[in-house]
Amino acid sequence: MASPEPFVPALRFHALTRAYDRVLALSLDEERHKRALVEQASLAPGMDVLDLGCGTGTLTLALKRHQPAARVTGLDLDPEALGIARRKAEDAGAELTFVQGSATEPPLVAGSFDRVLTSLMLHHLVREQKQRCLRAAWALLRPGGELHILDWGRAQDPLMALAFLPVRVLDGLAPTRDNARGNLPELLREAGFADVAVTRSARTVFGSLAFLRGTRPAS
Ligand SMILES: C[S@@+](CC[C@H](N)C(=O)[O-])C[C@H]1O[C@@H](n2cnc3c(N)ncnc32)[C@H](O)[C@@H]1O
Structure with a gap:
């Protein structure tokens, strides 16, 4: 049997996964940023929506609440984070599908999603x-489907670069390098996405957050 793919957990150490939701809510104005990402995705009834690297499912749940008539799936490698996500969905009475698997090789059907979203996951992955992951997201989308990303981006100024340092040390210099250099748009284009744009950025105590979008061309 193949050994499971290694991954960087939500807060770098497995023992901290239980504290992830509290840490994020207290430090990052999480609700506001995730709401902005959900709104950016322009969900419509009947859409199939995927949250890649869903972790504890906060965005997955927000997507379903925003558009109850969409089918929403969350995928993550971490069984503990998925356990928390499932409990949150159950408590909220939300019908969500959670799948354990890698964002680089998702065990999902190609061309079966209208929207793929990913929040704070890409900076856990080396180039x-x-x-x-981005090629897989492209393949999972139907033609005309859209990818929406919220993740760390290039700092607007030296203060934001300094603020990002603790995250870089915690999650690793190699996986965070392309984020810090502002390379995500180029990586999206390389993966085949069109209409790639950084739609907005936000200053936080841990550095600059970037919102991006890209489209799988209709033909
Ligand atoms: C910082 S957390 C973000 C979780 C959630 N998206 C959010 O915004 O709160 C990063 C998540 O990425 C997941 N992850 C890391 N590498 C992964 C991979 N290769 N495939 C799937 N999930 C991965 C981790 O397990 C973790 O749950």
């Missing part, structure tokens, strides 16, 4: 994994 080669980011490239595989």
